[in-house]
Amino acid sequence: MEKDFDVIVIGAGPGGYIAAIRAAQLGKRVACIEKRRNQAGEFKLGGTCLNVGCIPSKALLASSEAFEIASCHLNNHGISVSNVKIDIAQMHARKDAIVNKMTRGIEFLFRKNNITWLKGHGSFTRKTDAGYQINISSEDGAELVSAPNIIIATGSKPRHLPFLKVDNQIIVDNEGALAFDSVPKKLAVIGAGVIGLELGSLWRRLGAEVTVLEVLPSLLGAADLSLAQEAARQFEQQGLKIQLGVQIGKVSAIGGATTILYTCKNNHAQKLETDRVIISIGRIPNTANLDLEAIGLTVNNYGFIDVDHYCRTKLPGVYAIGDVVRGPMLAHKAEDEGVLVAEIIDGQKPHIDYNCIPWVIYTEPEIAWVGKTEAQLQAEGRKIKSGQFPFIANGRALSINRSDGFIKVIADADTDELLGVHIISANASDLISEAVVAMEFKAASEDIARICHPHPSLSEVMREAALAVDKRALNI
Ligand code: FAD
Ligand code: NAI
Numbered sequence: 001m002e003k004d005f006d007v008i009v010i011g012a013g014p015g016g017y018i019a020a021i022r023a024a025q026l027g028k029r030v031a032c033i034e035k036r037r038n039q040a041g042e043f044k045l046g047g048t049c050l051n052v053g054c055i056p057s058k059a060l061l062a063s064s065e066a067f068e069i070a071s072c073h074l075n076n077h078g079i080s081v082s083n084v085k086i087d088i089a090q091m092h093a094r095k096d097a098i099v100n101k102m103t104r105g106i107e108f109l110f111r112k113n114n115i116t117w118l119k120g121h122g123s124f125t126r127k128t129d130a131g132y133q134i135n136i137s138s139e140d141g142a143e144l145v146s147a148p149n150i151i152i153a154t155g156s157k158p159r160h161l162p163f164l165k166v167d168n169q170i171i172v173d174n175e176g177a178l179a180f181d182s183v184p185k186k187l188a189v190i191g192a193g194v195i196g197l198e199l200g201s202l203w204r205r206l207g208a209e210v211t212v213l214e215v216l217p218s219l220l221g222a223a224d225l226s227l228a229q230e231a232a233r234q235f236e237q238q239g240l241k242i243q244l245g246v247q248i249g250k251v252s253a254i255g256g257a258t259t260i261l262y263t264c265k266n267n268h269a270q271k272l273e274t275d276r277v278i279i280s281i282g283r284i285p286n287t288a289n290l291d292l293e294a295i296g297l298t299v300n301n302y303g304f305i306d307v308d309h310y311c312r313t314k315l316p317g318v319y320a321i322g323d324v325v326r327g328p329m330l331a332h333k334a335e336d337e338g339v340l341v342a343e344i345i346d347g348q349k350p351h352i353d354y355n356c357i358p359w360v361i362y363t364e365p366e367i368a369w370v371g372k373t374e375a376q377l378q379a380e381g382r383k384i385k386s387g388q389f390p391f392i393a394n395g396r397a398l399s400i401n402r403s404d405g406f407i408k409v410i411a412d413a414d415t416d417e418l419l420g421v422h423i424i425s426a427n428a429s430d431l432i433s434e435a436v437v438a439m440e441f442k443a444a445s446e447d448i449a450r451i452c453h454p455h456p457s458l459s460e461v462m463r464e465a466a467l468a469v470d471k472r473a474l475n476i
Contacts, residue, residue: 002133002144002145002146003031003116003143003144003145003146004130004145004146004147005028005029005030005031005116005145005146005147006023006028006029006030006147006148006149006345007019007020007023007028007029007030007031007147007149007150007151007342007345008030008031008032008033008122008132008134008145008146008147008149008150008151009023009030009031009032009033009150009151009153010032010033010122010134010150010151010152010153010154010290011032011033011034011047011152011153011154011155011286011322011324012032012033012034012036012045012046012047012106012117012153013046013047013048013049013050013153013155013322013323013331013334014046014047014049014050014322014331014332014334014335014338015047015153015155015321015322015323015334015335015337015338016032016034016047016151016153016154016155016321016322016338017032017045017046017047017106017109017110017338018334018335018338018339019151019153019321019337019338019339019341019342020032020110020113020115020338020342021109021110021113021115022338022339022342022343023151023342023345023346024113024114024115025113025342026342026343026345026346027346028149028342028345028346030113030114030115030116031115031116031117031118031145031147032045032110032115032116032117032118033118033119033120033121033122033134033136034047034117034118034119035119035120035121035122035138036051038051043117043119044103045103045106045107045110045117046099046102046103046106047155048155048156048157048323049331049334050099050102050103050106051099051103052174052175052178053174053331054331055098055099055102056095056096056098056099056178057174057178057195057198057199057202057362058362059094059095059098059099060091060095060178060202061198061201061202061362063086063091063094063095064201064202064203064205064206065205065364067084067086067205067206068205068364070084071084073401076401077401086183086206088180088181088182088183088206089181092179092181095178118136118143118145119136119138119140120136120137120138120140120142120143121136121137121138121289122134122135122136122290123135123137123289123290123291123294124290124291124292124294124295124297125144125291125294126294126295127295127296128146130146130148131146131147131148131149131150131317132146132147132148132150132295132317132318133145133146134146134147134150148317149317149318149319149345150317150318150319151319151320151321151338151341151342152290152305152313152318152319152320152321152324153320153321153322153324153334153338154285154286154287154290154324155285155286155322155323155324155334156283156284156285156286156323156324156329157283157284157286158173158174158175158279158280158282158283158284159281159282159283159284160173160279160281161190161248161251161279161281163250163251164251164279166279167253170253170256170258170275170276170277171251171253171258171276171277171279172276172277172278172279173278173279173280174195174199174278174280176278177195177199177203177278177280178199180203180276183203183206183207183208184203184208184274184275184276185208185209185275186208186209186211186273186274186275186276187200187203187204187208187209187210187211187274187275187276187277187278188210188211188212188213188258188260188272188274188276188277188278189210189211189212189213189277189278189280190213190248190260190277190278190279190280190281191212191213191214191215191279191280191281191282192212192213192214192216192219192220192242192244193220193280193281193282194361195278195280196212196214196278196280197212197219197220197231197235197240197361197363198361198362198363199278199280200212200240200278201235201238201240201363201364204238204239204240205364209239209241210239210240210241211241211242211243211272211274212240212241212242212243213243213246213248213260213262213272214242214243214244214245214246215245215246215247215248215281216244216245217244217245217265218232218244219231219232219242219244220232220361220367222359222373223359223361223367223369223373223422224369224373224374224375224408224420224422225373225374225375226374226388226406226408226422227367227369227408227422227423227424230405230406230424231363231367231424234365234404234405234424235363238364243262243264243270244264244265245264245265246262246263246264247262247263248260248261248262249261249262249263249269251277253277256275257273257274257275258273258274258275258276258277259271259272259273260272260273260274260277283323283329284302284303285299285302285303285304285305285323285324285325286323286324287299287303287304287305287324288303292305295315295318296315297313297314297315297318304324304325304326305320305324305325306325306326307319307320307321307325307326309352310340310341310344311325311337311340311341311344312344319341319344319345321334321337321338321340321341322334322337322338325337327354327357328357328359330357330359332357332358333354333357336352336357337352340352353439353440355371355372355439356370356371356436356439356440357370358370358432358433358435358436360428360429360432362429364426365402365404365405365424365425365426365428366423366424366425366426366427366428366429367423367424367428368422368423368428368429368431368432369420369421369422369423369432370420370421370432370435370436370439371410371418371419371420371421371435371439372410372419372420373420373422374386374410374420376420377410377419377420382412382419383412383413383414384410384411384412384413384419385410385411385412385413385469386408386409386410386411386469387408387409387445387465387466387467387468387469387470387471387473388406388407388408388409388465388468389406389407389461389464389465389467389468389473389476390403390405390406390461390476391403391404391405391406391425391426391458391461392404393464393475393476394456394458394460394461394464394475395455395456396456396457396458396460397425397426397458397461399456400426402425402426402427404424404425404426405423405424405425405426405428406423406424406425406461406465407421407422407423407425407431407461407462407464407465408421408422408423408465409421409435409445409448409462409465409466409468409469410422410469411444411445411469415444416444416445416446416469417442417443417444418435418438418439418442418443418444418445418448421435421438421439421462421465423435425458425461426458427458431458431459431461431462434448434459434462435448435462445466445469445470446466446470447466448462448463448466449463449466449467449469449470449472451463460475464476
């Protein structure tokens with residue numbers, strides 16, 4: 001017999017599983033459809049983020065950082081260690097244990113909140129009198145379910161080069177790059193975006209000679225120019241080779257060796273020989289195979305589902321959230337949209353300020369920002385003032401040996417309202433939260449400048465940068 005629910009969520013990534021939990025908290029009868037299986041063939045919750053994205057990448061980044069500190073940075077403290085080695089199998093076992101703990105945690109939360117987990121591929125079949133019908137298919141068979149409210153949270157998958165087959169052994173996307181069984185001697189990364197820089201840094205720290213090939217003439221186009229320039233300088237100093245303005249020609253893989261033919265800015269033909277290649281040139285929304293047309297929904301030219309500010313599609317009761325809709329492809333953005341939609345279905349009036357969604361890139365140093373860049377504000381014709389303060393003048397940064405980078409605060413020239421905060425430093429991922437709170441509450445730079453910050457702490461740089469907006473930084 002066909003089962004019916006109040007809310008059906010398709011996809012159990014951070015958007016989908018959070019939407020399901022919030023809807024269940026609000027008393028709805030909720031089902032969540034997820035088709036993902038791990039390598040052992042077990043169905044898994046958590047989506048890209050927990051299985052092949054945020055969590056495994058951060059686990060490996062932490063291992064590689066510990067390795068680099070032990071190999072290169074302990075001398076400075078008077079600690080000598082020799083013969084530092086990394087056991088790659090153990091490194092992956094640690095990562096897999098973290099992923100397993102997290103995905104099992106969501107299974108627990110589903111049980112706790114009485115959410116029905118429907119295992120298999122979901123696709124629309126038709127509109128019904130009361131809502132929408134979805135077919136769930138897997139090797140075990142098929143089943144039909146229906147609900148008046150549907151949340152599409154099917155996420156995204158890696159974009160590949162049309163002429164290059166990804167085997168996830170030698171030519172890999174994020175999945176393969178998080179599972180290399182040994183450190184490649186030479187590694188090429190195509191695309192200097194977030195994945196390319198994080199995963200390129202990860203394998204460089206473990207000893208790979210990494211070359212990053214980027215089609216654009218500059219790095220990190222979405223970041224404030226000052227951060228992008230500082231990041232490029234520091235990455236190069238660390239030994240990451242970055243080539244900009246690159247056009248990839250032919251890539252061939254024979255046995256364990258790959259050859260990439262490409263041209264650089266000056267059109268000079270180049271050849272790069274490596275053991276492995278990571279393709280990290282962006283991600284595309286998972287909207288194919290949903291049979292959206294069965295309910296009269298279409299996707300836009302880029303494959304995204306069009307939604308309004310509140311994640312509503314043009315069909316009543318059908319919502320879409322996370323990587324499958326406009327906006328940054330970030331786990332916390334997907335989560336916030338999940339809560340938003342569940343509360344809308346409950347008749348509440350929630351709100352998201354998309355200008356206050358922070359970005360963090362987990363390189364070393366970390367890069368984080370919230371709000372607008374100086375270039376964006378100038379393009380809008382906004383009158384601004386800004387202040388910047390370096391970590392080299394901060395006692396805590398010096399004491400932990402992490403004095404690279406700075407914080408830049410941008411405020412409105414007349415009202416002093418905070419418009420953007422940009423950080424490149426150790427722990428930028430945590431430091432940025434103060435700026436997010438301040439911007440959500442429409443604070444002025446003066447507000448941060450007047451708040452007492454603990455000493456010694458990296459957060460004092462935030463206060464100093466805010467003071468610098470008014471040209472009254474104290475410690476420089
Ligand atoms: P997803 O997490 O992609 O989940 C969608 C789920 O839907 C998938 O499990 C999929 O199997 C399932 N699905 C798809 N179609 C169907 C169907 N028809 N039927 C049933 N199930 C279906 N973001 C951050 O904020 N911070 C980070 O540090 C970060 N690191 C990342 C590192 C890497 C290597 C990658 C690849 C991404 C990273 N991201 C990070 C981005 C983040 O993972 C995504 O933005 C986030 O997972 C999007 O959540 P989502 O719920 O929209 O989709
Ligand atoms: P991206 O959009 O961040 O970067 C892709 C890069 O590849 C761009 O710089 C682009 O110019 C370049 N590129 C495109 N085509 C190319 C070509 N043919 N040759 C050379 N370069 C080319 O995409 P990425 O790194 O794949 O990550 C996808 C998304 O996943 C990110 O945008 C982000 O939303 C999310 N993510 C977030 C993380 C975080 O929050 N820390 C970590 C990893 C991913």
